[in-house]
Amino acid sequence: MNQTHYPAQTRSEPVSRHTLAVVVDNEPGVLARIAGLFSGRGYNIESLTVSETEHEKHISRITIVTAGTAQIIDQIKNQLERLVPVHRVVDLTLTNEALEREMALVKVVGKGEQRVEALRLAAAFGARTLDASLVSFVFELTGTTEEIERFIRLMTVVGLVEVSRTGVAAISRGSESM
Amino acid sequence: MTREMTGAEMVVQALIDQGITHIFGYPGGAVLPIYDALFHTDKVKHVLVRHEQAAVHAAEGYARSSGKVGAVLVTSGPGSTNAVTGLADAMMDSIPVVCFTGQVPTHLIGSDAFQECDTVGITRHCTKHNYLVKSINDLPRILHEAFYVASAGRPGPVVIDIPKDVQFATGTYSRPTSNQHKTYRPQIKGEMSKIKAALDMMKTAKRPIFYTGGGIINSGTEASALLRELVRTTGFPITSTLMGLGAYPASDRQWLGMLGMHGTYEANLAMHDCDLMIAIGARFDDRITGRLDAFSPGSKKIHIDIDPSSINKNVKVDLAIVGDCAHVLEDMVRLWRTSNATADKAALKDWWGKIDGWRQRNCLAFTPSQDIIKPQYAIQRLYELTLGKDVYFTTEVGQHQMWAAQFLRFEEPNRWMTSGGLGTMGYGLPAALGVQFAHPGALVIDVAGEASIQMTMQEMSTAAQYHLPVKVFILNNQYMGMVRQWQELLHGGRYSETYSEGLPDFVKLAEAYHARGIRCDKPADLDAAILDMINYDGPVLFDCIVDPAENCFPMIPSGKAHNDMLLGDAAQDIGSVIDEKGKMLV
Numbered sequence: 153m154n155q156t157h158y159p160a161q162t163r164s165e166p167v168s169r170h171t172l173a174v175v176v177d178n179e180p181g182v183l184a185r186i187a188g189l190f191s192g193r194g195y196n197i198e199s200l201t202v203s204e205t206e207h208e209k210h211i212s213r214i215t216i217v218t219a220g221t222a223q224i225i226d227q228i229k230n231q232l233e234r235l236v237p238v239h240r241v242v243d244l245t246l247t248n249e250a251l252e253r254e255m256a257l258v259k260v261v262g263k264g265e266q267r268v269e270a271l272r273l274a275a276a277f278g279a280r281t282l283d284a285s286l287v288s289f290v291f292e293l294t295g296t297t298e299e300i301e302r303f304i305r306l307m308t309v310v311g312l313v314e315v316s317r318t319g320v321a322a323i324s325r326g327s328e329s330m
Numbered sequence: 331m332t333r334e335m336t337g338a339e340m341v342v343q344a345l346i347d348q349g350i351t352h353i354f355g356y357p358g359g360a361v362l363p364i365y366d367a368l369f370h371t372d373k374v375k376h377v378l379v380r381h382e383q384a385a386v387h388a389a390e391g392y393a394r395s396s397g398k399v400g401a402v403l404v405t406s407g408p409g410s411t412n413a414v415t416g417l418a419d420a421m422m423d424s425i426p427v428v429c430f431t432g433q434v435p436t437h438l439i440g441s442d443a444f445q446e447c448d449t450v451g452i453t454r455h456c457t458k459h460n461y462l463v464k465s466i467n468d469l470p471r472i473l474h475e476a477f478y479v480a481s482a483g484r485p486g487p488v489v490i491d492i493p494k495d496v497q498f499a500t501g502t503y504s505r506p507t508s509n510q511h512k513t514y515r516p517q518i519k520g521e522m523s524k525i526k527a528a529l530d531m532m533k534t535a536k537r538p539i540f541y542t543g544g545g546i547i548n549s550g551t552e553a554s555a556l557l558r559e560l561v562r563t564t565g566f567p568i569t570s571t572l573m574g575l576g577a578y579p580a581s582d583r584q585w586l587g588m589l590g591m592h593g594t595y596e597a598n599l600a601m602h603d604c605d606l607m608i609a610i611g612a613r614f615d616d617r618i619t620g621r622l623d624a625f626s627p628g629s630k631k632i633h634i635d636i637d638p639s640s641i642n643k644n645v646k647v648d649l650a651i652v653g654d655c656a657h658v659l660e661d662m663v664r665l666w667r668t669s670n671a672t673a674d675k676a677a678l679k680d681w682w683g684k685i686d687g688w689r690q691r692n693c694l695a696f697t698p699s700q701d702i703i704k705p706q707y708a709i710q711r712l713y714e715l716t717l718g719k720d721v722y723f724t725t726e727v728g729q730h731q732m733w734a735a736q737f738l739r740f741e742e743p744n745r746w747m748t749s750g751g752l753g754t755m756g757y758g759l760p761a762a763l764g765v766q767f768a769h770p771g772a773l774v775i776d777v778a779g780e781a782s783i784q785m786t787m788q789e790m791s792t793a794a795q796y797h798l799p800v801k802v803f804i805l806n807n808q809y810m811g812m813v814r815q816w817q818e819l820l821h822g823g824r825y826s827e828t829y830s831e832g833l834p835d836f837v838k839l840a841e842a843y844h845a846r847g848i849r850c851d852k853p854a855d856l857d858a859a860i861l862d863m864i865n866y867d868g869p870v871l872f873d874c875i876v877d878p879a880e881n882c883f884p885m886i887p888s889g890k891a892h893n894d895m896l897l898g899d900a901a902q903d904i905g906s907v908i909d910e911k912g913k914m915l916v
Contacts, residue, residue: 157816159616160889177513180462181450192455223642230639236459236479236514 165221169198170245171252171322172229175330177237178204178212185235186214195220195228199254199297201319211239215322217297242330244322252322255294258304261287262311270310277303288313332504337466338363338497341430344473345374347505350401352377352392352767354385358405359445360432363497365403377767377796380788382409384760386416386487387786390425391764394747395722397550399481400764402429407445410491411452415754417487418456422751423573424548426485428476429457435495436464449491458486459514463493466501474506483516484637485548516636520653525661527649528608528632529671535606536677537629537684538566541589541618544573544750545611545635546655547743553577553656554743557610560663564673567685569597571612572735573750580739586685587694590618591886592732595693595895596685598884601626602892603684610634611655614644615751624891634658693884694736695900703853705730705805705876709737709777712803715860721773722765724748726758726782729811729882734777756785762800763792773801773864780806780873781830790843793869801863801870804836807878815881819896840871851875 176182183202190197199217204210218228225243232241244250258279260270267289274281274291277299283290293303297320304315324330335343341364345353354377357365368376379385382404389400400420404413410431420427434443450462459479461472472490480488532538540561546553554577561568561584568578569589578585587594589601601607607629612618614633619625622644631647633640634655641650651658665671696706709730723738724747725731731748740746747765749757758776766774776783783804793800805811814828840847846866850859850873863870883898 156889157820157887158889159619159621180464181454184451185454188454223646227639227643230637230641234637234639236511239513 165223167219167221168225169217169219170225170243171250171320172216172218172232173242173244173322173330174214174216174232175239176212176214177239178210179237182212182237183214185237186216186232189231189235190218193227193231195224199319201321215320217320240330242324244324247324248326250322250324252296252320253294254297254300254320255292255318256300256304257282257316258291258293258307258312259314260289260291260307260311261313263287266310270307273303273306273310279303332502334500335503336363336367336497337469337492337499337501338367340469340473340501340503341492341497342367342371342374343503344470344477344505345401346371348399348474348477350374350399353401353403354379354388354392354764355403356382356385356405356409358409358432360406360434360494361403361409361430361497363494364430364432364492376403377763377792379760379763379792381786382412383415383756384763384786384789384792386413386420386427386429387754387757387760388764388767389427389429390416390420390423390757391724391747391761392768393425393427393764394547394761395744395765396768397744398768399477400425400427402427404429405432405445406434406449407447409445410449410489411447414452414456417453417489419749419752419754419757420487421456421458423749424485424544425487426480427487428480429487429489431489431491432497433462433491433493436493437495439493449489453489456487457489460489460491462491463496466496466499469496469501470503471506475511478509478511479514482511482514484545517652518636518654518657520634520651520658520661522661524649524651525658525665528651529662529665529669531606531630531632531649532564532566532608532673533671534674536674537604537681538564538606538608538673539600539604540566540568541570541601541607541609541612542568542574542577543571543610543612546574546577549611549655551743553611553659556656556659556663560659560666563663563666565675565678566608566673567600567682569593569601571615571618571750572748574612575735575746576740576743579741581741588735591620592736592882592884594736595691595884595897595901596688598886598892598895599688600685604629607631608634609647610659611636613640616644619644620886620894621889621891626892690902691897692902693897695902696880696898697900699877700853703851703856703874703876705733705807705880706737707853708805708856708874708876709733711856711860712775712777713738715857716773716775716864719773719864720769720771721745721775722747722769724758724761724765724774724776726776726778726785727753727755728779728782729807729815730777730779730782730805732812732882733805738777755782759783759786759789759800759802762802763789763796763798766798766800774799775801775803778802778804779811780804780808780833780836781810784834787839790840790845790869790871794844797868799866799868801872803863803872804874805876806833806836806873807876807880808833809878812882818881819887836871836873840869843869843871845869845871847871847873849873849875
């Protein structure tokens with residue numbers, strides 16, 4: 153006999169990554185509600201971006217990158233919609249190839265050939281140089297999560313000391329809006 | 331109506347405007363202005379409990395038995411933390427409650443002031459929604475919005491945390507004319523195409539079953555009436571969760587009894603073998619489904635629920651209808667009628683034949699005794715002797731709760747108040763107080779265990795203060811019986827810490843609380859003692875000494891499927907259904 157009085161876990165379905173856009177009332181505690189929902193129900197947050205998008209109406213847009221089975225993603229969407237301050241939840245991954253971008257600020261420190269290489273790579277990626285000293289650069293790169301990851305990996309070799317990333321902002325293609 | 335008043339007065343005015351007649355609470359420093367405002371009104375009666383947990387349970391009992399919203403008023407800090415168990419209970423069982431909590435003045439928030447705690451932070455996950463009111467200008471809107479959110483859609487508890495300076499501040503009160511909420515608008519009407527699809531599935535089903543839950547009760551008495559109509563016109567069998575008891579009359583032939591872990595043999599086997607399951611206002615809880623991958627493997631499933639997040643949460647369904655039970659049932663009944671639909675009568679006849687075979691098993695049978703009161707017998711007698719009376723039952727949590735669910739037979743909704751989702755020991759007595767306030771002339775009985783009752787025992791004092799004639803019927807087996815049962819079945823009979831030692835003398839305790847104490851330990855004396863309890867005009871603690879070794883059957887050991895039940899020794903062995911592995915496993 154089962155040693156617990158709860159049913160055993162039975163599912164093992166493929167996990168996929170989804171980007172959700174959540175439109176909420178910008179009221180105190182709304183981010184805590186959403187973050188708490190994810191931790192309380194055991195969902196993953198891979199990236200979270202929040203900002204007020206309509207000041208007069210006090211509306212914020214939260215972009216969440218999460219991973220789960222199809223059933224879990226569906227649950228996340230339904231659970232989010234159950235929160236009182238939530239207006240809408242759209243799974244951008246399910247809309248036609250939504251645009252996703254994040255921005256990273258990357259600081260590299262180095263001298264000589266390493267320094268030249270860092271600058272060359274930054275140019276190749278289309279990164280902007282925001283700050284330079286005799287021994288350092290700060291680059292700004294906007295791109296998909298994968299591009300940023302690749303850039304950071306390369307910069308690690310040429311003297312990366314610090315990274316600051318924004319998390320993903322996402323929007324659907326075409327004329328349709330939320 | 332627009333008037334200048336203080337925040338505290340607004341709270342009281344909003345209660346009056348919402349038609350709230352009773353508020354359960356406990357005063358303290360951070361809610362003094364509201365208590366002062368209450369002092370000046372006779373339209374809202376404050377009920378002083380002895381612990382804030384009990385205030386919420388009382389409000390739950392009030393709400394569940396009346397269909398109204400329950401109201402609670404507690405102070406900051408420990409007042410609100412004590413209320414958390416009740417709020418979590420109301421959240422799990424979808425009971426509409428609005429709980430007002432006092433808070434330290436806004437300028438002290440975050441300074442670790444006396445009796446300060448982060449109430450909105452602590453209650454965020456055990457409420458449907460909560461508010462910290464930082465400005466008097468927001469208060470009137472929030473007060474009314476809270477009642478809307480608590481009762482609209484899938485009901486639940488809402489907390490309004492009001493700092494003391496906001497209670498003192500003066501502002502303009504007006505009652506909103508519109509109930510429209512800018513974001514929260516649950517879907518009430520079901521999608522017609524899906525309802526039609528559901529009826530099509532029902533027409534051709536060979537082995538259908540209705541599986542209903544607390545959502546029917548929450549949807550109002552109309553939903554129960556419509557459910558009865560639909561079940562009778564279709565001729566399908568019906569079972570229900572613990573929370574849904576009473577929505578369908580237990581005396582009806584089509585009623586299979588409760589399903590789930592301690593549900594009946596016929597209900598669980600019918601769930602397992604059905605080819606169409608129509609779930610209405612039920613949420614496929616783990617106490618219901620047992621082993622998920624073996625849950626009703628051959629059936630198509632229709633799920634009707636007002637909460638989209640309940641759909642496909644635990645069990646994947648084939649057709650989901652989001653909407654209020656009463657509205658969807660109304661459409662279903664009407665469409666079934668107007669389309670002259672008929673079920674597959676021949677197949678149904680076979681199906682009922684099979685079900686009647688399972689019924690023969692008499693799964694609730696127990697071995698009677700002349701010497702010792704069997705707990706099932708006690709509940710049976712309690713049921714028989716209260717039959718026909720205007721009676722409401724509450725329970726605590728454990729074996730007695732399951733026996734009550736099995737042996738009390740409910741004909742009407744809102745007559746059964748129990749802690750289902752959270753399983754809160756100590757729920758029953760305070761809930762009974764709330765029920766008694768909602769139904770002053772009724773007979774209100776809390777079926778209790780000797781362990782559970784001690785969790786909120788102090789509320790006997792509340793019963794005494796308000797002359798509430800609630801009856802506490804304690805099945806005293808000197809064990810935390812359900813835990814002991816699990817220890818017997820799963821942990822080699824090592825009864826670790828489940829023996830109730832140092833029990834109070836419940837008769838003397840009753841007397842200490844100005845109540846009547848009755849003890850009974852002989853089956854022959856039981857009827858007279860129960861009648862004595864019923865006829866006594868005042869609160870009673872009934873100490874019913876029962877067989878300490880009795881276990882609650884039938885039982886689906888978790889991790890098992892519905893057709894893998896344990897039955898008691900007294901159930902009829904009908905051979906064909908059972909195969910090997912001894913008597914215990916069926």
